[in-house]
Amino acid sequence: MSAPHHPIRRRDRALEEKETLRLLEEAEWGVLATVDADGWPYAVPVNHAVVDGALIIHCATVGHKLANLAFNPKVSYCAVTVAEALPAELATRYASVVVFGVAQLLTDEAEKRAALRALGLRFAAEHPEVVDRELDKDLFRTAVLRVRIERATGKARR
Template sequence: MFRPMRRFKQALSPEECRAVLERGTSGVLALTGDGGWPYAVPLSYVYADGKLYFHSAKSGHKVDAIRSCPRASFCVIDQDHIVPEEYTTYFRSVIAFGTVRILEEDGEKRAAIEKLAVKYAPAGSRENRDGAIDREWAPLCMLEMTVEHLSGKEAIELVRQRGK
């Protein structure tokens, strides 16, 4: 179902892929948009228990696309170091493939937004976090992507540096 990586020596292990998702702060969600056109949107996210969580408005292109076709990919760039003298970049990135659903149940939605809030404001108090979530609750939509496949790759120069 998913293509094997052509440059398999540069492939990241499943553990390395998960680590990239855990430390990343933004990525690009790719969906099938209006008229079958690709629609890719940069988003903040949190990765937990094999799932990616995103916040969204309750209406718009992203939500319409998910309702039409829940299959998606999400790309996170972990490193992109430009090396001009070599005419290249030392990169590391991961693509997650899966299906996205809109969280409708309040308990699921609350748990997801709390994970996101803790990731981006880890020193914040519970009281401040609850207040911020409560203020934004009415227009808030939470999305959950169940990851079905992970693919990660890094520059061959990084592979050599790590002695893989």
């Protein structure tokens, strides 16, 4: 089954695919949404990197997120790059992206290390030695998810 497709109501605010993916790459964090075996949604803020067109997210090796993903690997992810209230207009200036995809837990150590390093360098590009040191120290107690993006939509009010 493919990702859900609900057209954006305000087509005048829809972004082209290239700009949508650029927004996703620029966003420093987003909210990952999963669902548990009883149908309860769970949404948690996380940071991410985009590597080879997929979202890379890290987490602990056990927890609510991984339990949900073991039940159902389908996820939604929302990231916002602009959010500014415009009180005089009773409106908001915003730019956001919503992703639908399937999460996969990386188990190959080399693949996991490369993905986690890309994530670390995204936030600490000027300190690769720190990224490598922390990777060596924490790789065994860190899970890495790769979310294959099936669909992404972007929307903005400039």
